[in-house]
Amino acid sequence: MEIINEANQLELQDYAFSKKGVRQNRILYLLLKNKSMSTAELCNELNCSSATIRNDLRELDRMKLIKRIFGGAATLDDTYGCIPMKEHLEYARSEKELIAEYVVTNIIKPGQSIILDMGSTCLALARQLSNIDFDLNIITNSLLNAEALSQNPHIYLSMPGGSYSIPSDTFDCAWTLEYYENIHPDYYLTSANGVSTSGVTLTMTTDMTRALIKQKISEKAKKVVLLCDHNKINKTCFYHMCDISQIDLVVTDDLCSPDERKAFLNLGVDVAFAEDTQFSVK
Structure with a gap:
């Protein structure tokens, strides 16, 4: 039984290895590590514009992966990936x-x-x-x-x-x-x-x-x-x-x-x- 069909798997792979996918995954890692961060802090860490970060935060919030807060975002996930x-x-x-x-x-x-x-x-x-x-x-x-x-x-x-x-x-x-x-x-x-x-x-x-x-x-x-x-x-x-x-x-x-x-x-x-x-x- 296939887990996901080939087209969906290729689409997921394309996203995972894209510049956007890598950036959003990095945002999630930083939020897991720090619990919450301001938009300015994320811009500094990722060397991106505030518009890019805000768009990423909107998408991640829409997917229920983070919680947008005033001036930044906080994690909803656990810290499993950040503990040695x-x-x-x-x-x-x-x-x-x-x-x-x-x-x-x-x-x-x-x-x-x-x-x-x-x-x-x-x-x-x-x-x-x-x-x-x-x-x-x-x-x-x-x-x-x-x-x-x-x-x-x-x-x-x-x-x-x-x-x-x-x-x-x-x-x-x-x-x-x-x-x-x-x-x-x-x-x-x-x-x-x-x-x-x-x-x-x-x-x-x-x-x-x-x-x-x-x-x-x-x-x-x-x-x-x-x-x-x-x-x-x-x-x-x-x-x-x-x-x-x-x-x-x-x-x-x-x-x-x-x-x-x-x-x-x-x-x-x-x-x-x-x-x-x-x-x-x-």
């Missing part, structure tokens, strides 16, 4: 480690090919994979993942390269997207900022090409496994990564409330709760 990944790992750390342990024990088998996504839950998994004693082929766009995985001689490690973002710990650019065109892994182990019956979604982060890259890999992988702690359930963010029907398995922690557990089971896909060896299926 090592710090983000500390949030819900025990849940992420439980998820990682479940994946190593129950999903990954010798000789498989895996694309391991960026993100704090995937970083927890990379650190556990650094201790395996069987061969694996792993591709990752995360420098922190690669740092952990490179210590294990059983892992054949590849990276796509591209432009590196320190806050999000990922390589994202047009060349990165092209790299995945001819890749067909056994598993895509990925994470997201929100999951609901509406789909798997991502917040606006430092480079909107990340959503395109995740979409592309989801199309290419034989199986897609979503790793997310219970805090992500029933949360919908800006970017649509894929439909929930394109996820083969959701792995979450066993620390969720009864309502959160019910919400996971209502997704309509297989759900594995870490510490629980049985799959719960809607």
